[in-house]
Amino acid sequence: MWSILANPHRFMAFSRYAVPVCYAIGTALFGWAMYQALWVVPSDAYQGGDIIRAMFIHVPSAWLCMGLYLGLAGSSFVWFIWRHELADIAARAIAPIGAGYTALCLATGSIWGKPTWGTWWLWDDARMMSVLVLFFLFLGYMALRAAMETRQKAARAGAILAMVGAVNVPLIKFSVDIWSSLHQGPSVIRAEGPAMAAVYLNPLLISFLGQGLIVAAMVFTLMRAEVFGQQADALMARRLSEG
Amino acid sequence: MSDPALIEGRGLGAVRGERVLFQDVSLAVQGGDGMVLRGANGSGKTTLLRQLAGLSEPQAGTVQRTTNHHWIGHSNGLKPHETPRSHLANWARVWGSEIEVEDVLLQMQMHRPADVPCRLISAGQKRRTGLGRLLLVPRDIWLLDEPFNALDADGQALLAGMIATHRAGGGAVIAALHGTAPIEVSDEVVL
Amino acid sequence: MTLPSPLLSAFRQALSEAWAGGAGVLLPFGFFAGTAVLVPFTMGSDPDLLAKIGPGVLWLALALASLVTLERVFQADLQDGALDLWVQEDGSISQIAAVKTLAHWLISGLPLVLLTPLLGMMLQVPATQTVPAMVAYALGGLTFFLWGGVAAALSASVARGGLLIALIALPFYLPTVIFGTLALDEGLGGTSILFLAASTLFALGVAPAAMGAALRLAAD
Numbered sequence: 202m203w204s205i206l207a208n209p210h211r212f213m214a215f216s217r218y219a220v221p222v223c224y225a226i227g228t229a230l231f232g233w234a235m236y237q238a239l240w241v242v243p244s245d246a247y248q249g250g251d252i253i254r255a256m257f258i259h260v261p262s263a264w265l266c267m268g269l270y271l272g273l274a275g276s277s278f279v280w281f282i283w284r285h286e287l288a289d290i291a292a293r294a295i296a297p298i299g300a301g302y303t304a305l306c307l308a309t310g311s312i313w314g315k316p317t318w319g320t321w322w323l324w325d326d327a328r329m330m331s332v333l334v335l336f337f338l339f340l341g342y343m344a345l346r347a348a349m350e351t352r353q354k355a356a357r358a359g360a361i362l363a364m365v366g367a368v369n370v371p372l373i374k375f376s377v378d379i380w381s382s383l384h385q386g387p388s389v390i391r392a393e394g395p396a397m398a399a400v401y402l403n404p405l406l407i408s409f410l411g412q413g414l415i416v417a418a419m420v421f422t423l424m425r426a427e428v429f430g431q432q433a434d435a436l437m438a439r440r441l442s443e444g
Numbered sequence: 445m446s447d448p449a450l451i452e453g454r455g456l457g458a459v460r461g462e463r464v465l466f467q468d469v470s471l472a473v474q475g476g477d478g479m480v481l482r483g484a485n486g487s488g489k490t491t492l493l494r495q496l497a498g499l500s501e502p503q504a505g506t507v508q509r510t511t512n513h514h515w516i517g518h519s520n521g522l523k524p525h526e527t528p529r530s531h532l533a534n535w536a537r538v539w540g541s542e543i544e545v546e547d548v549l550l551q552m553q554m555h556r557p558a559d560v561p562c563r564l565i566s567a568g569q570k571r572r573t574g575l576g577r578l579l580l581v582p583r584d585i586w587l588l589d590e591p592f593n594a595l596d597a598d599g600q601a602l603l604a605g606m607i608a609t610h611r612a613g614g615g616a617v618i619a620a621l622h623g624t625a626p627i628e629v630s631d632e633v634v635l
Numbered sequence: 636m637t638l639p640s641p642l643l644s645a646f647r648q649a650l651s652e653a654w655a656g657g658a659g660v661l662l663p664f665g666f667f668a669g670t671a672v673l674v675p676f677t678m679g680s681d682p683d684l685l686a687k688i689g690p691g692v693l694w695l696a697l698a699l700a701s702l703v704t705l706e707r708v709f710q711a712d713l714q715d716g717a718l719d720l721w722v723q724e725d726g727s728i729s730q731i732a733a734v735k736t737l738a739h740w741l742i743s744g745l746p747l748v749l750l751t752p753l754l755g756m757m758l759q760v761p762a763t764q765t766v767p768a769m770v771a772y773a774l775g776g777l778t779f780f781l782w783g784g785v786a787a788a789l790s791a792s793v794a795r796g797g798l799l800i801a802l803i804a805l806p807f808y809l810p811t812v813i814f815g816t817l818a819l820d821e822g823l824g825g826t827s828i829l830f831l832a833a834s835t836l837f838a839l840g841v842a843p844a845a846m847g848a849a850l851r852l853a854a855d
């Protein structure tokens with residue numbers, strides 16, 4: 202599927218319809234999950250009462266952060282090996298959304314943490330710290346691209362950094378896990394897990410699906426904007442050289 | 445000309461940002477050739493030369509070199525702490541050269557400031573030191589980017605002589621130049 | 636074992652460059668000590684507090700020293716044209732980059748380790764674990780230089796690369812800092828020093844290839 206879409210024209214034709222469809226279905230699914238989360242799901246006394254409802258935004262957003270970084274590394278790899286223009290456009294589009302999503306994940310985690318841990322920020326929670334590292338990886342990626350002189354150089358530098366980052370993520374994750382396991386803080390919330398009741402699990406998965414579709418639609422939108430921007434630049438350059 | 449080309453570029457193109465610098469440039473040089481790249485400032489002479497040297501990735505086309513080359517760029521590759529002697533000795537070691545560095549220094553008329561750190565010598569002396577690398581090991585292709593810059597009349601005559609000797613020995617030169625070339629030009633590419 | 640001559644020459648050139656560029660080892664010494672000495676003035680002079688944060692302060696100063704040193708390493712090569720020559724060498728640019736990083740670490744990184752017992756003493760750190768701590772600082776410093784080298788190579792063409800290098804390198808420094816700090820607690824018998832050594836080996840394996848690719852880009 203992806204090799205077909207590597208052609209920009211086909212991508213533009215596909216995404217033209219994919220964007221509104223993804224937005225519509227994503228919003229519907231997410232809306233349903235939010236309705237469930239806010240009115241249907243019972244509040245959970247063990248995990249801090251009504252704050253459990255934050256889980257339906259927070260946990261899927263954490264999964265999506267990882268997914269977005271994987272997407273960034275994957276498309277960087279594809280660009281580096283095969284030089285598909287569109288792979289770079291995808292990587293470039295994913296970065297700001299990834300940064301925004303990691304920030305959202307940190308914010309919701311922090312809001313959830315206040316009543317459960319008693320503090321806004323807990324350095325000992327390995328998953329929060331991993332997301333924090335992802336946030337910095339996205340920021341560094343964007344800063345590096347912005348500092349490069351030309352689009353081609355930005356693509357190359359970004360691809361190298363994203364790939365180096367991707368091979369480092371397991372090591373970073375491992376070290377953060379070890380570190381937090383040594384500082385036995387307040388018990389970490391284990392929201393996900395096979396034992397979770399369906400009343401929690403279904404809205405959680407639907408929320409993940411809905412958020413995933415919305416993120417995909419946002420990535421496609423940015424990619425379309427980039428393709429349009431490049432076409433406009435090329436047009437301007439041609440006009441300039443023709444005088 | 446049935447000899448295989450020492451260096452050949454086919455359909456080369458370069459893009460900077462959204463601007464096409466040049467496209468569909470093809471060239472080939474054989475032993476004894478002296479090719480000059482010409483063009484206004486910003487036309488992509490340096491970029492083309494860097495593509496031929498393998499420093500820049502061509503956005504279109506391919507480069508084939510059958511043999512090693514020497515590169516003289518805008519900057520001479522001298523470190524501020526190096527002296528002309530230590531610079532040439534260093535690269536002689538890298539390339540496994542048997543030539544006496546002292547002889548190269550003499551030939552480039554750099555024997556007097558040979559032990560002065562490069563941050564203290566003049567631009568022309570730096571250029572002479574960099575050009576001295578051409579004499580360390582014989583290589584068939586010389587790629588020179590504005591090699592006459594910063595040289596005095598004496599130095600220009602010296603370099604022109606080196607190029608003539610190199611070509612007489614079956615070597616080839618591709619140089620990006622502006623102004624009149626003090627060398628005999630066998631071929632010209634205008635960008 | 637003899638190194639191939641391009642690598643040996645690159646190593647020598649980088650050694651003398653590092654030596655000439657920073658007044659020998661004096662400048663790295665000064666920066667490292669200065670950073671560490673500033674801490675008691677910001678944190679107060681309570682000996683218990685200083686003893687607790689001392690090792691961490693030294694890790695931080697070591698990380699900063701590597702970042703400050705690395706800013707110019709590849710940028711200078713790019714500006715004086717030496718990078719063009721190295722990239723065209725048949726020997727891989729990755730190996731040359733690794734050798735250069737190693738040379739700069741030998742001049743501006745490793746000597747700092749010799750200074751850690753003295754600074755540790757000034758920061759009231761108990762002197763029971765001096766040798767394991769120095770091993771950890773040496774390994775960690777090398778890892779800092781390798782990942783910092785990747786960031787420096789990527790930012791070689793950026794005019795004010797220093798800030799960018801710090802932002803890029805920060806996540807990659809995390810495992811080293813974590814394992815390094817734990818290794819100071821556990822000593823040579825613990826597992827953390829092994830994890831630290833493993834992460835150094837990992838950096839030795841991955842960073843040169845990334846530096847090579849980044850330097851080819853910088854020369855382009």
